[in-house]
Amino acid sequence: xxxxxxxxxxVLRGTSAAVHTLHFSCAGQEPDIPVLFSxxxxxxxxxxxxxxxxxxxxLDGHGRKSVYCVETMGGKxxxxxxxxxxxxxxxxxxxxxxxxxxxxxxxxxxxxxCSLLKVAQGRWLMAMAAKGLEEVQVxxxxxxxxxxxLKPEVGAKLGMPMCLKLWQxxxxxxxxxxxxxxxxxxxxxxxxxxKALSQLVCHQEPVxxxxxxxxxxxxxxGSSEKVLRxxxxxxxxxxxxxxxxxLVNAGVSxxxxxxxxxxxxxxxxxxxxxxxxxxxxKPLAVLDYHTATVHCVSFSDHRNPRQRLLAAGSKDHRxxxxxxxxxT
Amino acid sequence: xxxxVLVPQLTELTKSDCIWQRxxxxxxxxxxxxxxxxxxxxxxxxxxxxDVLSRLLGNLVVKNKKAQFVVTQKMLLLQYGxxxxxxxxxxGYLSLDSLRRPLLLTVLQELLETWGSxxxxxxxxxxxxxxxxxxxxxCLSHVKEPEVQSCRQxxxxxxMEGVKCHLDSSLPQLRRLGMVVAESISSRINxxxxxxxxxxxxxxxxxxxxxxxxxxxxxxxVPSLADDDRSEKADAAQQLVPESNKKSQTALxxxxxxxxxAELDSDDDLVPYDMSEDKELKMKAPVYIRGxxxxxxxxxxxxxxxxxxxxxxxxxxxxxxxxxxxxVELAKIxxxxxxxTCIEGFVELRQRAQVAVLTTDPIPVSKYLIxxxxxxxxxLRQRMDILDVLxxxxxxxxxxKFHGKTKDSGAPKPHIQLLPGSDSSKDxxxxxxxxxKSKTRRFxxxxxxxxxxxxxxKFNSVAGHFFxxxxxxxxxxxxxxxxxGEDHLVLGxxxxxxxxxxxxxxxxxxxxxxxxxxxxxxxxLRFHTDSYVRQGLLSCVSSLLLSVPAQLLLxxxxxxxxxxxxxxxxxxxxxxDGDCRRLALQNLLLMENLKKKLxxxxx
Numbered sequence: 001x002x003x004x005x006x007x008x009x010x011v012l013r014g015t016s017a018a019v020h021t022l023h024f025s026c027a028g029q030e031p032d033i034p035v036l037f038s039x040x041x042x043x044x045x046x047x048x049x050x051x052x053x054x055x056x057x058x059l060d061g062h063g064r065k066s067v068y069c070v071e072t073m074g075g076k077x078x079x080x081x082x083x084x085x086x087x088x089x090x091x092x093x094x095x096x097x098x099x100x101x102x103x104x105x106x107x108x109x110x111x112x113x114c115s116l117l118k119v120a121q122g123r124w125l126m127a128m129a130a131k132g133l134e135e136v137q138v139x140x141x142x143x144x145x146x147x148x149x150l151k152p153e154v155g156a157k158l159g160m161p162m163c164l165k166l167w168q169x170x171x172x173x174x175x176x177x178x179x180x181x182x183x184x185x186x187x188x189x190x191x192x193x194x195k196a197l198s199q200l201v202c203h204q205e206p207v208x209x210x211x212x213x214x215x216x217x218x219x220x221x222g223s224s225e226k227v228l229r230x231x232x233x234x235x236x237x238x239x240x241x242x243x244x245x246x247l248v249n250a251g252v253s254x255x256x257x258x259x260x261x262x263x264x265x266x267x268x269x270x271x272x273x274x275x276x277x278x279x280x281x282k283p284l285a286v287l288d289y290h291t292a293t294v295h296c297v298s299f300s301d302h303r304n305p306r307q308r309l310l311a312a313g314s315k316d317h318r319x320x321x322x323x324x325x326x327x328t
Numbered sequence: 329x330x331x332x333v334l335v336p337q338l339t340e341l342t343k344s345d346c347i348w349q350r351x352x353x354x355x356x357x358x359x360x361x362x363x364x365x366x367x368x369x370x371x372x373x374x375x376x377x378x379d380v381l382s383r384l385l386g387n388l389v390v391k392n393k394k395a396q397f398v399v400t401q402k403m404l405l406l407q408y409g410x411x412x413x414x415x416x417x418x419x420g421y422l423s424l425d426s427l428r429r430p431l432l433l434t435v436l437q438e439l440l441e442t443w444g445s446x447x448x449x450x451x452x453x454x455x456x457x458x459x460x461x462x463x464x465x466x467c468l469s470h471v472k473e474p475e476v477q478s479c480r481q482x483x484x485x486x487x488m489e490g491v492k493c494h495l496d497s498s499l500p501q502l503r504r505l506g507m508v509v510a511e512s513i514s515s516r517i518n519x520x521x522x523x524x525x526x527x528x529x530x531x532x533x534x535x536x537x538x539x540x541x542x543x544x545x546x547x548x549x550v551p552s553l554a555d556d557d558r559s560e561k562a563d564a565a566q567q568l569v570p571e572s573n574k575k576s577q578t579a580l581x582x583x584x585x586x587x588x589x590a591e592l593d594s595d596d597d598l599v600p601y602d603m604s605e606d607k608e609l610k611m612k613a614p615v616y617i618r619g620x621x622x623x624x625x626x627x628x629x630x631x632x633x634x635x636x637x638x639x640x641x642x643x644x645x646x647x648x649x650x651x652x653x654x655x656v657e658l659a660k661i662x663x664x665x666x667x668x669t670c671i672e673g674f675v676e677l678r679q680r681a682q683v684a685v686l687t688t689d690p691i692p693v694s695k696y697l698i699x700x701x702x703x704x705x706x707x708l709r710q711r712m713d714i715l716d717v718l719x720x721x722x723x724x725x726x727x728x729k730f731h732g733k734t735k736d737s738g739a740p741k742p743h744i745q746l747l748p749g750s751d752s753s754k755d756x757x758x759x760x761x762x763x764x765k766s767k768t769r770r771f772x773x774x775x776x777x778x779x780x781x782x783x784x785x786k787f788n789s790v791a792g793h794f795f796x797x798x799x800x801x802x803x804x805x806x807x808x809x810x811x812x813g814e815d816h817l818v819l820g821x822x823x824x825x826x827x828x829x830x831x832x833x834x835x836x837x838x839x840x841x842x843x844x845x846x847x848x849x850x851x852x853l854r855f856h857t858d859s860y861v862r863q864g865l866l867s868c869v870s871s872l873l874l875s876v877p878a879q880l881l882l883x884x885x886x887x888x889x890x891x892x893x894x895x896x897x898x899x900x901x902x903x904x905d906g907d908c909r910r911l912a913l914q915n916l917l918l919m920e921n922l923k924k925k926l927x928x929x930x931x
Contacts, residue, residue: 002602250610263598270609275596285601325598 005285008320009309010053017042018292019313021067021113024300026050026307027075034302035076036321038313039067045081047093048319050251050309061089061100069113073124073141080141082106082114082128088128090142107131110160116141117166117175125191127164127177134158136179138166138191148194150177152187159183162207166191167214180207180221186231188239200239202229209255211264213278217241220281222252222266230281245281247274251293258299258308263325265310267294273312275324285324292316335374340386353386362395365402372403373410378420390427400435405442408459412540415463423470433475436467437482444490444511450857453904454501458533461505465540467517476516487513498817498860504528508537613639617650617658624661626866630669637665637677644684654698663700663710679717686721690790694718698797704808711809711818715825718794724833726787744921792838795829797824799849816858823853823864831871840884843876847888854895859905866899873918878926893919 026034043064062083069082071160077094083095088104108129123257130137184203203223214221217233230243251269273287292315375381422432494506507526514524613635899912
């Protein structure tokens with residue numbers, strides 16, 4: 001007899017607005033406090049103390065416009081946030097400061113979350129949607145110089161880029177970008193050369209979210225329809241469909257693979273979080289706690305496997321935090 | 329006969345030899361006027377192609393007045409029995425020589441004048457209209473660009489007038505013809521820029537018409553041996569085969585995953601949790617009728633609204649008592665309900681809900697609906713929807729059906745959905761035809777092998793309430809709605825509805841009174857110019873003859889029936905519309921059979 005699904009370990013309340021993005025930063029050594037960053041629709045970034053389950057700081061840097069992406073850049077002292085006021089802010093949070101050190105103005109108005117990749121000590125690449133309708137721009141941070149602009153060919157009709165993921169096979173190899181577009185295709189770009197390597201039509205509806213496992217060269221994408229697609233990258237850098245999974249209800253807003261590549265979580269429009277095994281996409285659990293669309297899911301980066309957490313932020317203003325499949 | 333032998337010979341001979349051509353021309357020009365028509369007709373019909381015709385006749389049409397009359401006027405405007413190939417020959421012939429081209433343009437203009445005249449559209453038979461449309465399209469395919477430019481203005485004016493008359497017609501075939509021709513003309517006039525485009529369903533006729541616009545190049549003009557001719561023809565035909573459509577290579581190359589992997593499955597140690605609660609998310613609809621009314625009138629929540637619309641019909645059927653309390657209110661809401669979100673099949677859902685309400689509480693709701701039918705400020709579509717709902721409800725009330733079982737319970741009667749836009753008259757004619765067939769058989773057909781479950785005919789008590797108010801006000805015009813004037817489409821639908829209601833009222837108490845009223849109604853409208861209305865009137869007579877018991881027909885309505893019989897005889901002979909004539913004939917047969925039946929039975 002299968003056990004009933006677990007309850008959340010705890011629930012964070014207090015954002016008083018829909019939660020659009022989450023990011024953990026728990027890899028620090030003691031006495032560093034494990035922290036969860038959340039971006040909400042009211043424009044605030046809340047820094048949650050995971051020991052006290054309360055907000056330590058609230059950052060207001062986006063003029064009360066919705067924040068839809070937060071990422072840390074090497075530790076919890078440097079934060080990057082992206083908001084609907086068309087700015088990407090870089091924060092310095094060391095020693096209790098809360099100041100914006102730099103900002104990048106985005107000419108694109110949209111919901112495409114940017115993607116960060118550390119290429120060298122102190123150097124990052126960031127991919128974001130650019131001014132042109134179908135374009136993606138890659139910048140180098142902190143210098144903010146443009147590395148390239150990835151333009152699909154004329155007549156490709158891909159639509160807006162919906163989600164991005166920068167990755168590289170190992171340190172020092174070429175950075176590559178996977179982009180999911182409005183027409184349902186996923187395109188693999190070579191960032192250094194600025195050209196597309198492969199394109200695959202994954203969905204009939206816009207690709208809402210994607211994630212990629214560079215070790216196994218397999219990725220997964222979800223859209224507003226009922227289907228999750230797993231695709232793989234072969235030696236010729238070509239994308240091929242590997243497997244398809246049909247969900248009970250349509251709509252996936254976020255997908256994320258746990259850092260140990262054993263399980264993945266999807267955030268659904270049907271208020272549920274689904275957990276699957278990554279190897280064969282075996283459905284493992286359906287976590288039904290929220291009462292509105294779940295906008296984002298994120299796994300923590302705890303060094304101790306037993307402490308790992310999964311957080312989900314939803315339109316019902318709550319962040320549920322779960323401890324699941326931590327035995328291994 | 330003679331030409332049948334002559335033409336092929338001449339074709340061969342004139343192919344290469346100019347002298348033979350001139351001989352042929354001389355021959356034809358010398359034909360006396362009396363026989364010119366027959367000769368020209370014969371040539372046009374037998375020639376295998378326009379170019380051949382050109383070789384055989386030369387410039388006869390220019391030189392001889394009679395020939396010109398036959399070709400340009402008689403064959404195109406006065407006759408309409410010729411095939412498309414003959415039309416192609418004729419018009420192609422006119423276009424092939426510069427001396428004859430002006431004739432082509434005059435022909436086109438005259439054809440367009442006929443096509444565009446409203447009286448022609450109303451009174452000429454559909455076959456003739458099809459013929460003229462084909463001729464216009466073929467002309468258009470031959471006319472060259474500079475010529476189009478020179479008479480652009482006239483083309484445009486005639487097209488606009490013609491389109492208006494055609495779209496006004498109640499017969500869908502004529503409307504489609506008008507649309508196809510107008511589209512073609514517009515595409516020739518405006519070669520760049522926006523082109524007129526109508527939305528209509530493609531069918532064989534429209535496809536055939538459109539194919540006439542494209543002229544296939546004459547197969548093999550080079551004179552050579554007969555065998556070469558044939559092989560060249562085959563080559564040309566192959567070139568005309570449409571290119572195969574290759575789909576672009578963006579389809580998913582799906583790779584089936586191999587189950588027997590050599591990979592170690594370390595997923596096995598992750599034990600899944602119980603996921604039985606994971607079901608489809610269903611938005612809950614309100615459980616009570618009054619709740620539905622609230623949602624439909626006020627609620628902002630579109631999900632709830634959608635769920636309510638989908639659930640309404642079954643709720644109404646399951647709670648008849650509750651529905652009766654609010655039936656008129658519900659009917660009012662449904663009549664004015666507009667699509668808020670994009671639901672599949674919204675129109676059908678709304679109609680089914682309306683029918684459910686009407687069958688649950690027929691008398692007040694029918695009173696309300698019919699009063700709204702004759703009120704101001706409703707669109708034609710809404711008025712026709714009211715008629716459809718009345719018919720569907722009447723059908724449901726008069727046929728015993730199981731409520732609670734699924735719709736397709738295998739009932740022997742064909743379940744005909746009167747969806748808006750469909751030609752409901754055709755479906756009902758089919759039923760009436762079947763009924764007529766079953767009544768005119770002389771020998772016993774044997775029992776129907778499925779016993780219909782019998783139940784009381786609920787339509788009995790309300791048939792009058794449906795019928796008489798509808799027939800009452802048809803001659804009273806309102807500012808926005810004039811049945812006897814412009815809105816003859818709605819009048820046609822009204823007449824068809826009355827025919828159906830009459831048909832369904834068989835064995836009810838009010839049937840004789842209904843029959844009398846209906847006969848009077850038919851009598852006043854019998855000379856209506858719209859053929860759709862006339863078809864409806866004839867269906868009314870059929871329903872009447874089938875529903876009212878024969879004895880009552882003869883005793884109560886003898887005079888009217890005799891008058892009707894003479895009118896029907898008139899229709900059979902003189903009505904331009906083929907369907908009307910057929911229906912009138914059927915009615916006469918029905919009357920004959922009734923008379924014989926009554927004479928056979930000793931009264």
